[in-house]
Amino acid sequence: MSAFVWIAVVSLAAWVWLLLCQGFFWRTDVRLPRAGEPERWPSVCVVVPARDEAAVLPDSLPSLLAQDYPGRAEVFLVDDGSTDGTGDLARELARRCGGLPLTVASPGEPPAGWTGKLWAVRHGVALARAREPEYLLLTDADIAHAPDSLRALVAAAGAGGFDVVSQMARLRVESVWERLVVPAFVYFFAQLYPFRRIARPGARTAAAAGGCVLVRAGAAERARIPDAIRHAVIDDVALARAVKGGGGHIWLGLADRVDSVRPYPRLHDLWRMVSRSAYAQLRHNPLLLLGTVLGLALVYLVPPLALLVGLVAGDAVTAAAGGLAWLVMAGTYGPMLRYYRQPLWLAPLLPFTAFLYLLMTVDSAVQHHRGRGAAWKGRTYARPDAVTEEG
Incomplete structure (x- = not known):
C-alpha cells in the first residue's frame, strides 16, 4: 500500500474514533435541564x-x-x-x-x-x-x-x-x-x-x-x-x-x-472573530500550532482529497477510505446544521470551512508574532507569560 493509502486509512480511523469516543460531541441534545421551581428564588x-x-x-x-x-x-x-x-x-x-x-x-x-x-x-x-x-x-x-x-x-x-x-x-x-x-x-x-x-x-x-x-x-x-x-x-x-x-x-x-x-455579514468579520483568539487557544506555542495544522489537514482535508485521488488513479482502497471518512464527517455535522436550521447539503462543505479555520489559525499566529495578536476593539493584549504578575 502506498503512503497516501495509509494516510487515508488513518484519517478514516480518526473519524471512527471521533464518532464513538469523543464524548458524542456531535449530538446537539445537551440542553438546559428542566427543573421545578425552588421554594425560594435566590438573588x-x-x-x-x-x-x-x-x-x-x-x-x-x-x-x-x-x-x-x-x-x-x-x-x-x-x-x-x-x-x-x-x-x-x-x-x-x-x-x-x-x-x-x-x-x-x-x-x-x-x-x-x-x-x-x-x-x-x-x-x-x-x-x-x-x-x-x-x-x-x-x-x-x-x-x-x-x-x-x-x-x-x-x-x-x-x-x-x-x-x-x-x-x-x-x-x-x-x-x-x-x-x-x-x-x-x-x-x-x-x-x-x-x-x-x-x-x-x-x-x-x-x-x-x-x-x-x-x-x-x-x-x-x-x-x-x-x-x-x-x-x-x-x-x-x-x-x-x-x-x-x-x-x-x-x-x-x-x-x-x-x-x-x-x-x-462578511468573511472578514468572521475571520477577525476567530483569529483574534485562535493562537491564544494554542497557548502561543509553535509546536501546538504545527500539530493543529497537521491534525486539521489529516482529519478534514485528507478525506475529500483521498476520494478524488483514488477515483482518478483507480485506487479503490484510497477512494473508499476517503469517501467513508468524508461521509462520517458530514454525518456528524448534520445535527449542528439542523440546530442552526440550515440545509444538510452544507455538510459536505465542512472540509472547505475547516480549511478556512486552518488559515485563520495560522493568521492568528502571524499577527501575534507581528505584535498585533489578540486585538479587539482597539486593544492588543500581550501573551500571559509577558504580563508582570500582580499580588
Missing part, C-alpha cells in the same frame, strides 16, 4: 461588560431588563471606555423599557495585566457583591435572552447542584458566510470540549460560553473570579477551569432561547 446580579455596543444594545438590553424572575434581580452594565455613547444609550433604554433596575458604571482603562472585558467584569462584580447576591449572571452586550431565561438558569443550577451553568448562545446565521462558518465554529468548539464530559464530576474537561454564564457567587469568590483569570483572552474557558479546578460542578450546553444579535 441574582447580572453583569454586562460593554465596549462600543450601541449598535446591538437596543436588541439585547431590553431582553435582560424584561426578565420574568420571581426573586430579587438587577443589572449592572459596565461601559468599558466606549466612544459611541453605549452608556447613555443603556440609561435611555432603561428609562424607556423599565423592568429590572439598571446601574451603568465605568471602570476606566484597564491596568497592565488585565483584558478590558475582565477589568469591566471585575468592576461589575464588585458593585454586585455589595448587594450580596447568591448568583452572578455574566452575559455579553450582544446577547438577547428570552423572558424566562434567568428563571430557567437559576432553577437548573439549584436542582443540579451546579456552580456554573452556561449556555452557548445561538449565533446569527443570515449571510452566506455566516451560514458557512458559524455552525462549524460551534461544532469545532464542541469537538474540543464535549459538553457531556464537562458536566461529569471528575472529568478534566472544562469550558463555558462567555455570552451566558450563571455562576454561584460563593464559587466565583473561592475561584478568585475574575482576578485569577485577568489576562485570559479566552475568558469563558478560563473561568470554567478555575471553578472546576476548585472543586466546582459545571454545566454547558446549547441554548434554545438565548441568541446573539451581533452580525458577521
Whole structure:
C-alpha cells in the first residue's frame, strides 16, 4: 500500500474514533435541564461588560431588563471606555423599557495585566457583591435572552447542584458566510470540549460560553473570579477551569432561547472573530500550532482529497477510505446544521470551512508574532507569560 493509502486509512480511523469516543460531541441534545421551581428564588446580579455596543444594545438590553424572575434581580452594565455613547444609550433604554433596575458604571482603562472585558467584569462584580447576591449572571452586550431565561438558569443550577451553568448562545446565521462558518465554529468548539464530559464530576474537561454564564457567587469568590483569570483572552474557558479546578460542578450546553444579535455579514468579520483568539487557544506555542495544522489537514482535508485521488488513479482502497471518512464527517455535522436550521447539503462543505479555520489559525499566529495578536476593539493584549504578575 502506498503512503497516501495509509494516510487515508488513518484519517478514516480518526473519524471512527471521533464518532464513538469523543464524548458524542456531535449530538446537539445537551440542553438546559428542566427543573421545578425552588421554594425560594435566590438573588441574582447580572453583569454586562460593554465596549462600543450601541449598535446591538437596543436588541439585547431590553431582553435582560424584561426578565420574568420571581426573586430579587438587577443589572449592572459596565461601559468599558466606549466612544459611541453605549452608556447613555443603556440609561435611555432603561428609562424607556423599565423592568429590572439598571446601574451603568465605568471602570476606566484597564491596568497592565488585565483584558478590558475582565477589568469591566471585575468592576461589575464588585458593585454586585455589595448587594450580596447568591448568583452572578455574566452575559455579553450582544446577547438577547428570552423572558424566562434567568428563571430557567437559576432553577437548573439549584436542582443540579451546579456552580456554573452556561449556555452557548445561538449565533446569527443570515449571510452566506455566516451560514458557512458559524455552525462549524460551534461544532469545532464542541469537538474540543464535549459538553457531556464537562458536566461529569471528575472529568478534566472544562469550558463555558462567555455570552451566558450563571455562576454561584460563593464559587466565583473561592475561584478568585475574575482576578485569577485577568489576562485570559479566552475568558469563558478560563473561568470554567478555575471553578472546576476548585472543586466546582459545571454545566454547558446549547441554548434554545438565548441568541446573539451581533452580525458577521462578511468573511472578514468572521475571520477577525476567530483569529483574534485562535493562537491564544494554542497557548502561543509553535509546536501546538504545527500539530493543529497537521491534525486539521489529516482529519478534514485528507478525506475529500483521498476520494478524488483514488477515483482518478483507480485506487479503490484510497477512494473508499476517503469517501467513508468524508461521509462520517458530514454525518456528524448534520445535527449542528439542523440546530442552526440550515440545509444538510452544507455538510459536505465542512472540509472547505475547516480549511478556512486552518488559515485563520495560522493568521492568528502571524499577527501575534507581528505584535498585533489578540486585538479587539482597539486593544492588543500581550501573551500571559509577558504580563508582570500582580499580588
